[in-house]
Amino acid sequence: MKRVVITAMGALTPIGNNLEDYWTNLKAGKSGAAPITRFDTEKFKTKFACELKDFDLGEFIPKSEARRYDPFTSYALVAVNEALENGKIDFDKLDTNRIGVIWGSGNGGIQTFTEEMVDYVKNGETPRFNPFFIPKIIADIASGIISIKYGLRGPNFTTISACATSTTAILDAFNHIRWGKADMIITGGSEAPITIAGVGGFNASRALSTRNDDPTTASRPFDTSRDGFVMGEGAGALVLESLEHAQARGADIIAEVVGGGMAADAYHLTGTHPDGEGAYLGMTEALREAEISANDIDYVNMHATSTPMGDISELKSLERVFGNATDLSISATKSMTGHLLGAAGAIEAIASVMATVDDIVPPTINTSEVEPEWADKYDLTLGEAKSRKVDYAMSNTFGFGGHIATAIFKKFKA
Structure with missing residues (x-):
């Protein structure tokens, strides 16, 4: 079996829009929880979440392109782009037939699905769906778009195992490289669930905290007064490759x-x-x-x-x-x-x-x-x-x- 190493990472999180800020704020113990800004929460039991902060998608993806994506795919592209820049990865110098993408998302395009169905109900019985509706909502589309953007023709698929999803994706990438099926795989996961359906659905299952008076302290693991989780959004990307491949291209190896x-x-x-x-x-x-x-x-x-x-x-x-x-x-x-x-x-x-x-x-x-x-x-x-x-x-x-x-x-x- 081949040894598998990590040579690049990128992060888009509620406490930092890049890897450096994420890790800095994580070490500092900064909370990303705040009142929800995406929709009117007046009738919702939970009125807060961990949204991205000061994030302008237009800085990363042109509006004409972003219209074709659900936010979960856009988040994936932002995190992957950072990882590739951090790792100084030049695909022109690599065999892209041996580079794959194994990505994870538990909910896929839930925001797009919600918006389109609400519009359908409001506008009567004539179906006027966005032509990109299906490609925007299917959970596998992020891995597909990443591969298309960079011309990567190795193993390409999406894992779905609820909240274990992106760890499963990482382990699948790990195994594919160990087995010799690929030299490098971009892996990780993205999620954009802070929607009326996401928050309303988890409220119905009594999974979310309702500590609306103090959101920043609502997520309190192991505490006797904990009352549920706080929903977050974002993406994380990791580049995995075989040790031999990483060494041959002179990569900086982060971990194994x-x-x-x-x-x-x-x-x-x-x-x-x-x-x-x-x-x-x-x-x-x-x-x-x-x-x-x-x-x-x-x-x-x-x-x-x-x-x-x-x-x-x-x-x-x-x-x-x-x-x-x-x-x-x-x-x-x-x-x-x-x-x-x-x-x-x-x-x-x-x-x-x-x-x-x-x-x-x-x-x-x-x-x-x-x-x-x-x-x-x-x-x-x-x-x-x-x-x-x-x-x-x-x-x-x-x-x-x-x-x-x-x-x-x-x-x-x-």
């Missing part, structure tokens, strides 16, 4: 992908297994594939969405895998970014990778009263980032339907 685990809770439509059965299987499989023990992991970026049952089940699974590992640092970066659903795994993979690069664990913010049973078991990195050695970082993501995906990243050593 060494293992992944995918499993299922096989328990409930939307809830996690009470004892974290699927999460346990995903983490142990990732460790097995990486050929390391639990004691080798320095940092775990938790899925931890700030839901009453989800946080506890993940902590239970963590205890099964790591025992009482007093030297293990964990944190929940969704406390700052909100939950980007299908794109969560991508931006959290980036956070995990940067932890190995800078030897810094980003914090968990807003958590003041930890569930008593777990208060003294782990270093939850509360309030402030922590400087410590991070050779191995693990990232967990779980999704509706019981989907589990765990990835392990390693500080690169030639």
Whole structure:
């Protein structure tokens, strides 16, 4: 099997519109939550989310082109463009038949779908749909457009596994390169779910926080007063390639992908297994594939969405895998970014990778009263980032339907 490395990354998040700002604000413990500006929330239970800030799409994509895309695709293109610029990747010098795109989105073009259906109802029974309606809403279109834009003819598809989506995409990219099916793959995920359907739907399932009086503190993983997650939007892009390919082109190597685990809770439509059965299987499989023990992991970026049952089940699974590992640092970066659903795994993979690069664990913010049973078991990195050695970082993501995906990243050593 080939070794797989990460050579470039790009980020578009509620706390930073590029990789540098995202990582800086993550370390600083900045919250991206604020009142929703996209639509009138008067009749909604939840009136806030983690929207992008000071973001002008026109700076990246001409309006004539952007009209053909749902925002989730536009977000993908922005993050990918940054990654390619950061990695100084020149496709004219590479075999693009050996370069692929494996992208993830849990909701696809939900904004376009919502707008078109509302217009249809308002304008009577005559169907007057946008000619780009279908291409804009299908979840696979972002990977297709990325490949078209850059002329990439390698493996090209989209993964969908709810909130585990982009971690699944990263692991698929990892495997395709290990198997020799491609030399380089652009991977990650994007999501634009802050719509009347997205917020209304998650409100109906009682998954969102309703802490409307103080949005910035609403996402509070592990806290006794947590009441649901905060929705976020954006994208994260990573360029994966075989070690041989990266070295041959003189790339700067950021980190290595060494293992992944995918499993299922096989328990409930939307809830996690009470004892974290699927999460346990995903983490142990990732460790097995990486050929390391639990004691080798320095940092775990938790899925931890700030839901009453989800946080506890993940902590239970963590205890099964790591025992009482007093030297293990964990944190929940969704406390700052909100939950980007299908794109969560991508931006959290980036956070995990940067932890190995800078030897810094980003914090968990807003958590003041930890569930008593777990208060003294782990270093939850509360309030402030922590400087410590991070050779191995693990990232967990779980999704509706019981989907589990765990990835392990390693500080690169030639």
